[in-house]
Amino acid sequence: MAAASRILIIEDDISIAELQRDYLEIHSIEADIVTDGFEGMTRALKEEYDLVIIDLMLPSMNGYEICRRIREVKNISLMIVSAKKEDIDKIRGFGLGADDYLTKPFSPSELVARVQAHMKRYKQLTNVGQRVEFIEMGNIVVDKAARKVFVLGNEITFTTKEFDLLVFFMEHPNRVWTKEQLFRQLWFMDDLDGDVFTVVVHIGRIRDKLKKGKLSDLPIETIWGSGYRFNHTITPWEERF
Known part of the structure; x- marks a missing residue:
């Protein structure tokens, strides 16, 4: 049996994070939650995850910096989830290594669809x-x-x-x-x-x-x-x- 996909959610609004986790787990995707930016970055670097969901406005370290630091070390999928809607915010996120940018508010089903899409594509390209x-x-x-x-x-x-x-x-x-x-x-x-x-x-x-x-x-x-x-x-x- 294939190992379940594993996601890290870095989000300081615990109600939003738990909603994301619940919907992901319904679709057999394991999800861990971290509410602090620096702690989330540290955990993403130390542990093995298939994808990291990152809010931009976080305590101790913002999402842009988290993207930059993770991308310097790992080539995993990174998804920014933020209320910032301007194109310049998206360009900055992509420039720092994000693979996707989802604007709040969004439906949990759309989040799941995007996560599944990223992991499906990655697995296709890494299937030797x-x-x-x-x-x-x-x-x-x-x-x-x-x-x-x-x-x-x-x-x-x-x-x-x-x-x-x-x-x-x-x-x-x-x-x-x-x-x-x-x-x-x-x-x-x-x-x-x-x-x-x-x-x-x-x-x-x-x-x-x-x-x-x-x-x-x-x-x-x-x-x-x-x-x-x-x-x-x-x-x-x-x-x-």
């Missing part, structure tokens, strides 16, 4: 028996088993969702995908409440990291009025395989 280990296109090499990306031979660190999105593009080159299609494919749900903005931010982050990796020609193109495409021309060397 069902995938090619390496993808190489141009000057980008992805090691799917180790979840590492190399650009011009140098390793570039990607968050969980950035990695998933890059792999998806590389596995489906030269096809145009709309923001809505990418959201459904990577987050396993419909484009709820305008959350396709998440896709735009993640693509921007991927491009920035490829630029920092000294990649001159960025393969992810914007097709105005349509969506995005990973542009890849097969070289004679690749055609032999």
